[in-house]
Amino acid sequence: MSRSVLAVLSLAVGLPFLILLALVSSTSGVSPSVFTSAVGLVIMSVFLMLVVYEIKRIVDLPPDSH
Template sequence: MPRSFLAVLAIALGLPFLILLAIVSSASGVSASVFTSALGLVIMSVVLMLVVYEIKRIADLPPDAH
C-alpha cells in the first residue's frame, strides 16, 4: 500500500473519531483526562502502525538493497 493511501485512510478514520471525542468530552459527565488518554492512544497507534509498515517495507527489499 502506498504511503499516501495510508495517510488518507488515517485522516479519514481518525478525524471523525477525534471530533466525536471532542463533542463527547464537552459533556458535563466526562472528564478532560478521557479525551487526553484517547488522543494519546490514537497517536501511539498511528506511530506503531507506521513503524510496523516501515519494518515490513525494509524486510521486503531485495537483499542487495539493504
C-alpha cells in the same frame, strides 16, 4: 498499501472520531483526561503501525538494496 493511502485512511477515520469525542466530552460530564488518553492512544497506535510497515518495507527490499 502505500503510505499515502494509509495517511488518508487514518485521517478519514481518526479525525471524525476525535472531533466526535471532543464534542461529546465537552457537552457531557466526561472528564478531559478521557479525551487526552484517547488522543494519546490514537497517536501511539498510528506510530506503531507506521513502524511495522516501515520494517516490512525494509524486509521486502532485495538483498542488494540494504
